[in-house]
Amino acid sequence: MTDDIVASVVRQWQAVHPELDTGPMEIIGRINRCAALLQQAEDAPLRSAGLTRAEFDLLGAVRRTDRELTPGELARETFSSGAAVTKRLRALQERGLVDRRGDDRDRRVAHVRLTDEGRALVDRLLPRQLAYERTVLAGLDDDGRDELAARLGELLVQLEGRLGGVRR
Numbered sequence: 622m623t624d625d626i627v628a629s630v631v632r633q634w635q636a637v638h639p640e641l642d643t644g645p646m647e648i649i650g651r652i653n654r655c656a657a658l659l660q661q662a663e664d665a666p667l668r669s670a671g672l673t674r675a676e677f678d679l680l681g682a683v684r685r686t687d688r689e690l691t692p693g694e695l696a697r698e699t700f701s702s703g704a705a706v707t708k709r710l711r712a713l714q715e716r717g718l719v720d721r722r723g724d725d726r727d728r729r730v731a732h733v734r735l736t737d738e739g740r741a742l743v744d745r746l747l748p749r750q751l752a753y754e755r756t757v758l759a760g761l762d763d764d765g766r767d768e769l770a771a772r773l774g775e776l777l778v779q780l781e782g783r784l785g786g787v788r789r
């Protein structure tokens with residue numbers, strides 16, 4: 622197996638500080654590097670539709686819950702700040718992909734739903750996006766993907782509990 626960039630970095634640190642346990646760097650460094658490379662690829666199907674991953678995540682959250690969501694719920698669902706959600710919702714609304722309506726009891730609360738166009742876009746893009754992601758992971762066999770997904774799931778549950786990112 623060819624060394625990746627993280628293996629090279631770990632060797633360099635071990636040469637400078639041989640007493641340090643660089644094991645965590647081998648995991649966290651690789652996760653961060655993979656995330657950066659995936660972000661650079663910018664999700665080709667989404668980009669071709671003029672969407673960012675963050676915008677698609679908002680649309681997807683409303684679609685998969687199949688109900689109206691408040692901006693606060695969307696922030697929790699997508700691990701985004703309220704300000705980022707507001708900015709993205711404004712852009713999606715301008716494109717005619719979402720509607721916002723005020724709450725009958727509390728004017729400060731908005732409810733977000735997909736327009737017919739937004740629903741159709743998500744339903745059209747999701748299979749293409751999943752096919753793209755399948756291609757990205759094509760170098761792993763089924764067992765490797767399953768094991769990686771399970772291990773990352775374990776790590777995510779731990780981090781959510783420990784770092785305060787617990788979702789309902």
